[in-house]
Amino acid sequence: QSALTQPASVSGSPGQSITISCTGTSSDVGSYNLVSWYQQHPGKAPKLMIYEVSKRPSGVSNRFSGSKSGNTASLTISGLQAEDEADYYCCSYAGRHVVFGGGTKLTVL
Amino acid sequence: QVQLVESGGGLVKPGGSLRLSCAASGFTFSDYYMSWIRQAPGKGLEWVSYISSSGSTIYYADSVKGRFTISRDNAKNSLYLQMNSLRAEDTAVYYCARDIGSPDDYWGQGTLVTVSS
Numbered sequence: 001q002s003a004l005t006q007p008a009s010v011s012g013s014p015g016q017s018i019t020i021s022c023t024g025t026s027s028d029v030g031s032y033n034l035v036s037w038y039q040q041h042p043g044k045a046p047k048l049m050i051y052e053v054s055k056r057p058s059g060v061s062n063r064f065s066g067s068k069s070g071n072t073a074s075l076t077i078s079g080l081q082a083e084d085e086a087d088y089y090c091c092s093y094a095g096r097h098v099v100f101g102g103g104t105k106l107t108v109l
Numbered sequence: 110q111v112q113l114v115e116s117g118g119g120l121v122k123p124g125g126s127l128r129l130s131c132a133a134s135g136f137t138f139s140d141y142y143m144s145w146i147r148q149a150p151g152k153g154l155e156w157v158s159y160i161s162s163s164g165s166t167i168y169y170a171d172s173v174k175g176r177f178t179i180s181r182d183n184a185k186n187s188l189y190l191q192m193n194s195l196r197a198e199d200t201a202v203y204y205c206a207r208d209i210g211s212p213d214d215y216w217g218q219g220t221l222v223t224v225s226s
Contacts, residue, residue, distance in 0.1 A: 003153070038154070040154075045216040045219060057212050089154050097169075097170060098144070098156040098209065100153060100155060103154070
């Protein structure tokens with residue numbers, strides 16, 4: 001049950017696009033289209049931004065999009081805004097357990 | 110509205126036990142699987158355990174297997190986590206969550222567990 005691999009940090013300027021990668025294995029990300037992404041602001045509970053690789057929950061901006069290729073999933077945020085600055089976590093179903101990524105801190109410059 | 114309220118956290122000595130509770134309201138609790146997820150101070154999220162809507166299917170992370178027990182009482186709309194043989198590395202905010210990774214995903218605000226002598 002190893003954590004999924006994410007970059008520790010990414011940054012971008014307002015209006016730009018950024019992509020956060022999430023690398024797993026053939027036992028988790030590669031086997032299931034059950035990858036989700038969470039946004040977490042300091043002191044707050046995580047908020048679901050993407051589920052089932054690329055679906056957006058109601059109320060989440062269409063600036064957020066997800067994709068997957070092989071064992072790697074990606075979250076893209078377009079038109080960066082100041083309020084997007086947060087920690088982002090990927091998450092994958094893996095059979096009899098669930099695994100999270102280590103988290104990526106997004107800084108909006 | 111949907112609410113998940115965790116309780117039972119606190120300071121406990123290594124080797125001790127604690128029971129966390131999660132009170133659910135605003136939805137039909139018995140329709141949903143539930144999970145516990147934890148976050149050590151300044152660290153990332155770690156999935157702890159899952160229980161199906163009926164309680165018949167349960168999974169644990171290797172890090173807590175044999176020490177933690179998840180359970181639910183659908184009549185009381187409550188989820189529980191019995192934590193035994195606690196270690197310093199179990200120190201974390203513990204979140205209960207509904208149907209993670211689905212459109213019905215919802216998390217409580219968490220309860221802090223500190224394991225220290």
